[in-house]
Structures are given as C-alpha cells and as structure tokens.
Amino acid sequence: MKRNTWQREAVKSALDTQDAFVSAQQLHSALRDDGTGIGLATVYRALADLAESGQADSLQSTEGEALYRACTPGQHHHHLICRNCGLTVEIEADAVEQWARKVAAENGFTQPEHVVDVFGLCADCSKPAP
Amino acid sequence: MKRNTWQREAVKSALDTQDAFVSAQQLHSALRDDGTGIGLATVYRALADLAESGQADSLQSTEGEALYRACTPGQHHHHLICRNCGLTVEIEADAVEQWARKVAAENGFTQPEHVVDVFGLCADCSKPAP
DNA sequence: TCCTTATTGATAATGATTGTCAACATCATC
DNA sequence: GATGATGTTGACAATCATTATCAATAAGGA
Numbered sequence: 001m002k003r004n005t006w007q008r009e010a011v012k013s014a015l016d017t018q019d020a021f022v023s024a025q026q027l028h029s030a031l032r033d034d035g036t037g038i039g040l041a042t043v044y045r046a047l048a049d050l051a052e053s054g055q056a057d058s059l060q061s062t063e064g065e066a067l068y069r070a071c072t073p074g075q076h077h078h079h080l081i082c083r084n085c086g087l088t089v090e091i092e093a094d095a096v097e098q099w100a101r102k103v104a105a106e107n108g109f110t111q112p113e114h115v116v117d118v119f120g121l122c123a124d125c126s127k128p129a130p
Numbered sequence: 131m132k133r134n135t136w137q138r139e140a141v142k143s144a145l146d147t148q149d150a151f152v153s154a155q156q157l158h159s160a161l162r163d164d165g166t167g168i169g170l171a172t173v174y175r176a177l178a179d180l181a182e183s184g185q186a187d188s189l190q191s192t193e194g195e196a197l198y199r200a201c202t203p204g205q206h207h208h209h210l211i212c213r214n215c216g217l218t219v220e221i222e223a224d225a226v227e228q229w230a231r232k233v234a235a236e237n238g239f240t241q242p243e244h245v246v247d248v249f250g251l252c253a254d255c256s257k258p259a260p
Numbered sequence: 261t262c263c264t265t266a267t268t269g270a271t272a273a274t275g276a277t278t279g280t281c282a283a284c285a286t287c288a289t290c
Numbered sequence: 291g292a293t294g295a296t297g298t299t300g301a302c303a304a305t306c307a308t309t310a311t312c313a314a315t316a317a318g319g320a
Contacts, residue, residue, distance in 0.1 A: 001288090038299090039300035041302095042299055044276095064190060064308080080239060093229065109250035110250055114248045116308090118233060120240055120241050126239070131319090132319075133319075135267065167269090168268090170270095171271095195306090257306065
C-alpha cells in the first residue's frame with residue numbers, strides 16, 4: 001500500500017511553488033536550503049510518482065535532463081515556455097488535437113499521442129536590457 | 131576550414147539508410163559492423179554537425195538519449211513517429227505554425243519556436259500478432 | 261611534395277539518473 | 291497506545307550517454 005510521508009509532501013509543495021519547469025537536482029537543492037534533510041534519490045522517486053499519477057508534467061531539456069512542473073490533473077494540455085527564465089503557461093489546443101488525429105490516420109498510424117510545446121521569450125524577458 | 135573526411139561521409143550515408151530515429155550509439159554499432167573502425171566520439175561529433183547544419187533532425191527520447199534522423203534540409207517540418215518500430219514520416223503543419231505564433235503572441239511571448247511531434251503505431255505495428 | 265592545422269580516436273572525466281540495502285517510519289490491527 | 295508487516299528513505303555505488311583531453315594523423319592549399 002502507498003504511504004504518506006513528509007518527504008513526498010515536501011516535494012509536492014516545493015513543486016507547487018515553482019512557476020517554471022525545474023530539474024530534480026534544482027528541487028533537491030531548494031529543499032535542502034529549506035532545512036530539510038531530504039535525500040536526492042527520494043526527490044527523484046517522488047517526482048516520478050507525481051508524473052505517473054498525472055499531478056506533474058515532465059519533459060526532456062535539450063541538455064538531456066528531465067524537467068518537472070506541477071500541473072492541473074486530469075486535463076490534457078500543452079505548454080508555453082520561456083527559453084530564458086523558464087516561466088511556463090498551460091495552454092489548450094483543441095485544433096491541434098484534431099490535427100494530430102487526422103495526420104496520424106492519413107498515414108495509417110493508430111493510437112496517436114503528441115508532444116506539442118511552444119518555446120519563446122516571455123514578456124519580461126523580451127524587454128531590452130536597461 | 132572544414133575538411134571532408136571519409137568518417138563524416140560514412141556517418142551521413144549511414145544516417146540516410148535509416149527510416150527511423152536512431153541514437154549515436156546505434157549508428158556507431160552499425161558502422162562498426164560494416165567493418166569501419168570509426169570512433170564513437172567521431173560519430174557524436176559528426177551527428178552534432180549534421181544537426182547544426184540542418185541536414186539532420188534530433189530529438190530527446192523519453193529515456194534521455196539523443197536521437198537523430200536524416201531530413202530534407204531547408205524546410206521546416208515535423209514528425210510522425212511509430213512508438214514501436216521507430217518508423218518516421220515527415221509531416222507539414224502550416225495550421226500548427228500559425229496557431230503557435232498566435233498563442234505565443236496572446237501571452238506576450240516573442241520569438242516563438244515549437245516542438246510538435248506525433249507518436250503512434252504505424253500500419254504494420256498496428257496489425258494484431260498472428 | 262611540404263606545411264599548417266582541422267580531425268580523429270582511445271581513454272578519462274563528467275553528470276544525471278538508477279540500483280542496493282540496512283535502518284527507519286507508516287498504518288492497519290490488536 | 292502498543293505491535294508488527296512492509297513500504298519508504300538516504301547514503302553510496304553503479305550505470306550509461308555524452309563530452310573533454312591530447313597525441314597522432316590526414317586534408318588541402320601553397
């Protein structure tokens with residue numbers, strides 16, 4: 001049976017305070033800075049659990065590390081991500097869902113899923129340096 | 131100055147024979163099986179060059195390794211990828227391009243780029259096992 | 261052919277992630 | 291509240307893809 005531990009709670013709430021995709025290492029550092037003595041492996045395990053249960057989204061950065069972000073569960077959505085600061089906004093895309101299904105069917109593919117993320121510079125990061 | 135070596139040619143042509151995304155390690159094994167004594171680091175370097183010059187596309191697998199695929203240069207496109215055998219088809223998506231720009235603009239984001247890939251089971255892999 | 265220097269390849273180094281396992285903590289049950 | 295079975299933790303080792311190092315090699319202009 002699944003047990004509730006303060007470690008899992010800590011990881012979940014730490015992730016909730018982030019408005020950007022963060023790595024397991026970053027989250028571990030943040031938790032250590034908060035005075036908790038949580039272990040690195042535990043952070044990895046907790047994040048994997050959250051991702052599997054749909055309470056967090058994950059993606060692979062171009063550098064190859066896994067990044068996580070708390071998300072609204074039970075709802076399919078995509079992300080608009082700032083290349084510079086990581087700020088992330090959830091977006092919906094009914095049109096894209098339908099397009100993906102159509103393209104898959106046209107090529108004989110079944111059971112389509114898709115990865116759709118938009119990267120750009122957020123309003124703040126678009127401002128010229130003073 | 132950039133020099134032409136048989137190693138770079140070998141990597142390029144080996145990639146051209148693949149109709150699926152492959153890892154640097156896989157390509158290195160294939161090249162070794164062909165009798166060439168090419169080094170692993172060289173394969174990594176050649177693939178990075180091909181990706182940078184637009185002659186190959188790359189993406190991160192969910193396991194975190196980088197996968198490469200030869201592509202038609204100079205043209206923006208996306209991929210329809212078989213989850214099972216890796217078969218990859220290039221697809222175009224003008225509607226999605228426009229949607230990405232619109233969503234970015236609506237949220238104050240500039241310089242939008244996007245990652246759009248569709249995963250499914252290809253016609254062959256969709257057939258039930260005999 | 262000669263010479264400069266980009267490239268190669270064997271190997272070490274890096275860094276994220278996962279496996280191991282004894283000590284510990286949770287929670288159903290008494 | 292005490293007990294016990296077992297899920298969980300955390301320090302550390304192990305793994306694995308990728309990158310850095312650097313002496314030896316080879317491309318291509320002179």
